[in-house]
Amino acid sequence: DQQVKQNSPSLSVQEGRISILNCDYTNSMFDYFLWYKKYPAEGPTFLISISSIKDKNEDGRFTVFLNKSAKHLSLHIVPSQPGDSAVYFCAASAPGAGGTSYGKLTFGQGTILTVHP
Amino acid sequence: DAGVTQSPTHLIKTRGQHVTLRCSPISGHKSVSWYQQVLGQGPQFIFQYYEKEERGRGNFPDRFSARQFPNYSSELNVNALLLGDSALYLCASSWSGDNSPLHFGNGTRLTVT
Numbered sequence: 001d002q003q004v005k006q007n008s009p010s011l012s013v014q015e016g017r018i019s020i021l022n023c024d025y026t027n028s029m030f031d032y033f034l035w036y037k038k039y040p041a042e043g044p045t046f047l048i049s050i051s052s053i054k055d056k057n058e059d060g061r062f063t064v065f066l067n068k069s070a071k072h073l074s075l076h077i078v079p080s081q082p083g084d085s086a087v088y089f090c091a092a093s094a095p096g097a098g099g100t101s102y103g104k105l106t107f108g109q110g111t112i113l114t115v116h117p
Numbered sequence: 118d119a120g121v122t123q124s125p126t127h128l129i130k131t132r133g134q135h136v137t138l139r140c141s142p143i144s145g146h147k148s149v150s151w152y153q154q155v156l157g158q159g160p161q162f163i164f165q166y167y168e169k170e171e172r173g174r175g176n177f178p179d180r181f182s183a184r185q186f187p188n189y190s191s192e193l194n195v196n197a198l199l200l201g202d203s204a205l206y207l208c209a210s211s212w213s214g215d216n217s218p219l220h221f222g223n224g225t226r227l228t229v230t
Contacts, residue, residue: 043221089159103150104173107159
């Protein structure tokens with residue numbers, strides 16, 4: 001039961017262009033969404049998040065868009081840089097008893113982004 | 118500030134053995150979560166602890182257990198190891214668990230032979 005799906009295993013982009021990574025989810029209870037970046041031999045690094053009450057959140061070169069009706073979110077990286085080459089995971093969480101739910105994230109399978117100089 | 122630290126970084130065990138993995142959260146963080154990541158997949162939730170109490174458990178067998186200590190560090194224990202337990206085990210901490218992003222350590226790579 002894959003509640004969070006990243007259907008593109010890999011994405012290749014030229015330096016300076018836009019990278020768009022996509023993520024779909026099925027659980028309507030998810031109310032908080034995050035993107036993480038992972039380099040080999042390192043743990044995932046938090047990039048950006050969005051609450052379900054918003055449809056867009058920006059942080060520098062990174063923008064996350066949320067379309068609740070389509071149960072879809074995307075991460076835009078503009079402009080893309082070679083250092084952005086990594087595996088990108090989207091993750092989601094749902095409210096739980098006691099409200100301390102955000103330690104439990106459901107991750108997608110990841111998308112390998114390669115940015116060519 | 119030190120990030121989330123995990124030990125050991127690599128471990129090789131034999132089927133049927135027991136393993137203990139350790140995690141120290143970022144200073145001030147009271148919530149610790151454990152994740153298993155197998156090759157080609159995203160991390161999968163195992164446990165969350167907050168203020169030394171278990172707050173969540175993923176779909177893992179009872180061979181997996183964990184605990185959190187008064188200093189908020191945590192241990193993950195796995196009994197009767199199977200070949201399928203070979204994975205990267207990630208620990209993550211957050212300030213309270215509510216609306217605060219998880220910060221991950223670099224993981225422990227467990228190989229079961």
